[in-house]
Amino acid sequence: MAYLDNIAVFVRVVELSNLSAAGRDMRISPAVVSNRIKELEKHLGVRLFNRTTRQLTPTEHGTVFYAGAKQVLEAITMAEAAVSALSGQPRGTIRVTAPLGLGRRLIASGIPEFRDKYPDIEVRLRLSDHDVDMMKEGIDVAFRLGVLEDSSLRMRGIMNCERVLVAAPAYLEARGEPTGPDQLVGGGHDCLMLRYPGMREHFWTLKTPSGPAKFEVRGPFDSDDGDVLTGWALSGRGIINKPRFEVEPFIRDRRLKVILPDTPPIPVQLAAVYPHKKLQDPKVRLLLDFMAERCQRLINNLLVGK
Missing domain, CATH: 1.10.10.10 (Winged helix-like DNA-binding domain superfamily/Winged helix DNA-binding domain)
Incomplete structure (x- = not known):
């Protein structure tokens, strides 16, 4: 040994x-x-x-x-x-990763409950808004909001998530509410961006009458933590592009307002990503089933205010 x-x-x-x-x-x-x-x-x-x-x-x-x-x-x-x-007693360690906001709201709180059901399974959770190299980091399951680009991995879709552009009323009163997506480019508005080293996207993709279009937006602030961006938006510092379930409580209490509802960001898929062989592991399948049902339930509850 x-x-x-x-x-x-x-x-x-x-x-x-x-x-x-x-x-x-x-x-x-x-x-x-x-x-x-x-x-x-x-x-x-x-x-x-x-x-x-x-x-x-x-x-x-x-x-x-x-x-x-x-x-x-x-x-x-x-x-x-x-x-x-064969024994019906899955055991071992699962390494899991997720973005910060998604992980805090949906994944982290479910880990103790999962282990209550399966006490012989240990879960190591790493939260990061950076891209994580699953093979290098030894990750078994990654929960992601976005598309799968690595062809060596497999994906299990959980649900499509609406995205919205939101800003604080104080910001909109000071800067004016944009009436079209073109007003977001060229420094016309402060757009708060999620950025980190190696990130390839520096634009927002919005639905338009002619189809999805990319807009090169700018702003004085960016961060590698999505929750930091939400905090800046709440303090009236700019516009953010977020999954609706993350900001719905702030929309409901009018601390944030949805803008450009006719040209919203394209939806994003919540999915679990894993190396192909891992699906043969019973403990990985159990975690995927548990978290998929939990995420769907919690997101729906967030959207209806439960």
């Missing part, structure tokens, strides 16, 4: 290119990670990593061993999943 543990640590070090990051991911100290790598190198009789003060990269031996080690760990995972399916 110690040898398999050493292999698992080695694989995460390769994937994260860092001893400390692998240790945090596996909840062990960097010293333990280093010792496990040394034990593995001693057992194999080769050096697995080239080490410098700034970089950790696998040697040729390390690269070859990683490919085989990854297959071994995946085979063990699937064998354990098959046993769980």
Whole structure:
């Protein structure tokens, strides 16, 4: 078992290119990670990593061993999943990620309830509005609002979510309410954007009489946290583009007002994304079923004010 543990640590070090990051991911100290790598190198009789003060990269031996080690760990995972399916007692760890707003409102609060039903399943939740590399980070399930671009992944659609443009009444009184989407471009209005390093989209896609159209909007503020944008909008700093369920309570109490209702943003799909093999894992299927039903119910409740 110690040898398999050493292999698992080695694989995460390769994937994260860092001893400390692998240790945090596996909840062990960097010293333990280093010792496990040394034990593995001693057992194999080769050096697995080239080490410098700034970089950790696998040697040729390390690269070859990683490919085989990854297959071994995946085979063990699937064998354990098959046993769980036969026994009817799913167990193990699921790594889940979701955007900040979606995760806080819909996913995080459901994790304890899920574990109450399945006490042998541990869930590790990571919330981030950044794009997460599922394979590199070892993520089993990602809940996303948007389209699937990675063809190596599979997607389970949960529901289509209406999006709206909203702003505080104080902002609209000061700047005037736009009567058409063209008034959003060229600095005519302050549009609050979700942005982070590597993000490809810097525009809003709205429904128009001639079909979906992209508008290059600008504003003095942007953030990599969608809830920060909502806070700025509530304080009268600009216009935001949001899933309606996230801002419906503020629309209902008139702290935010929907603008341009005839040319709204295109809807976005809430979906669960996962590596293809993961659907064969009973605990992953259980989580997908649980969260899909929960998200649909909570979103509908938010939209009707329950």
